[in-house]
Amino acid sequence: MKALQIKTARLLSFISKMAKIGAKSNGGCNRQALTEEDRLGRELFLTWCHAIGGVARLDSMGNLFVRFEGTDSTKLPVLMGSHLDTQPSGGNFDGVYGVLAALEVMYTLHDQKKKLVHPVEIVVWSNEEGSRFTPAMSGSGVFAGKLKQSDIYKSLDDQGVSYHDALISSGQNGTELCQAFPFFASLELHIEQGPILEAEQKSIGIVTGVQGMNWYQITLSGETTHAGPTPMSMRKDPVQALMAILPNIYDKVAEYGEQARVTIGKLTTIPSSTNTVPEHVIFSLDLRHPVQKTLDNMSKEVLELCNQVPSIFNSDVELLWESPAIEFDLRCIDVIHMATELLNMNAMPIVSGAGHDSVYLSTLGPTGMIFVPCKDGISHNEKEHVEPEHLVSGANVLLHSLILLTEEKE
Template sequence: MTQRHTLRINGERLWARLEEIGQIGATAGGGCNRQALTDEDRIGRELFASWCEQAGCSLRRDAVGNLFARREGTEPGLAPVMTGSHLDTQPSGGKYDGIYGVLAGLEVLQTLEEGALHTRHPLEVVVWTNEEGCRFDTAMMGSAVWSGAMSLEDAYALADRTGASVRDELERTGQLGDLPAVAGPVHAAFELHIEQGPVLEAERKTIGVVTGVQHMSRHRVVYYGQEAHAGPTPMTLRKDPMMALGQCLPELYAMTEQHGPDARVTFGFVHAEPGSSNTVPGRLEFTVDLRHPDAGQYQSMLQAYEAIINAAARRFDLAMEYACFWEAPGVEFDSDCVAAVQSAVDNLGYSYRRMVSGAGHDACNVSRVAPTSMIFIPCEGGLSHNEKEAVSAADVEAGANVLLQAMLVRAELDS
């Protein structure tokens, strides 16, 4: 075996760091609430930065707060091989979504540092800003700006429900960097992540070799009715937006089922105003998340969704507004990067499944400007965005070893 094939990361250290950073923003249910650009997010980033300095990495931060840790190569002029993910969480999120990919990337760099081993290409670990999109309503924001999919001005203008903007919070938390948030040359990029679904666990596979990401979008629908007393107003004389929602939901679920087992629809937010139990709502807002790996099926779902929500408005004589507020086109990952992951899995002897990701990741934006692929490990019960999110230490170590080997394929270990 070559020296590369025998290298392994320190699984105990990686697990200990996952547990330590999981205490920042820890929730009573065992998860994390470390939303983007909060004080908890800042503290988590500071802890990560301290570990990077211990590993001999240099640090830099760009204008949207993306944080890069770099280990120089023997030929510094070469484009880096990149890995990473995010440290922010959902309000009731888990301890591994995103965080695992960041800390595993650091573990790769530290393993090489401790072994006094060097690569021709520099290696970088990145922490992307506001991947979750829960506090500021655009997912994968930092990587979107960096890759050119979103303007810096649009990102700065995003505000949370208190009115605090991204620009304000970058400054307040000390995360506003002085470097342009613009992608430079990247030789290859890998993102290691928990699956966030049940497939690997159900099939008893250790690694997901991810070949792409499905098409997805999020939509906001608002129906306008007429507020009225719940008692005296007959059902037939109401302009009740809840009736429209009641028609939409089963039709949208049925439409999704018609597009096969890979189709997805989710209604994650519903809000009625004025929010009184004995008043017919005057305004109803809800969101619709649509996903499918096949481009044709996805477009068909979009058309059917619009027809369904418009038909409900007409039936109940309601004014309405609707708009897509986020969309991520499907991605086919770079064949050489996928091959590097496959080679690592084969050499390490792990069981695997080639698969398409059902969730969006920063790798989608990175793939716009650099050869990219992803690696998955199972999560218990397929749960994510949940305080009960759980993984095994053995799988955590296995995924990080695959990441190490795949990065070395592309970064070229200097003998």
């Protein structure tokens, strides 16, 4: 007998309609956290949820929970979901796919009049991307008690708008306090955001854990002066210090092997003027590794390099965020593996190179993740693309992982 399948056309329709909110000219999306576009996206999602009996609530960080009752209301809920916010020039699948595939799973169960024993709650975590407010994964971080709501509320976007003010203006400030509650398990379906599954010709990644990551802001300070009259030999130009440091940083990270990552995503000069030697150079530093001890050692050595500047310069290192390396729950990994076998899927174990809300959820209860490949490994980009057959495969694995998980004896 053929295993239960989600409806392909409906899932693709959900994704297509959501992509129209915040749509950009090159096919991507700009629906950043706590904006009007974010509100409209959530509103559309809720109309679909309400049509099959979902009951919604918001917490004080803007996390959205939609509950679908099971046959036993005393049982702990299973959480599914991800996020609907995007990068400023993001794609249509990062996070969004996990939310809408979870919705399609509930529609499929509703079609079949199949109720699970456990309640299910689809979660839309707030400010996962961290593109508007720092740090990333704010909603799930406060939920897990790893970040302080009062600190996040003060976070400012590039226009000086605080998280708290944006929460109010977007109508996402819920009456329920953002704090952890017990759950039976949590499952998150996501695009890989990397090239490994595609290169290995696998349709499903069974995620065993997530790389640890540390974010820093480095400020190099010299002396501002006019670009014309001051000879090069008499300048205290922090850009020169930056140019001396960068090769050493990349060389040091390379010593830690193929699994090590370094990214300098932001670079600013102050004052930022064509004909003025800047006084400050400020750059971001993102360091990642799947082994926490290795990440700690690598970070220590890289930061030492950042402080090794000539005496005419000053160097300041600020820690912005730490997300430890984690391993997912073996039971969740097992049911995902069982689902891929049931569906005869071509799967492989994989470690996530990107951070996800499931990192924080894993500190609270059994958590698992499912990956599908994205074309050329491209994400955080309007060219982000996932083949429809992979979207369907991932949703079917999520469906059967949920069923297998809730049918297990506790």
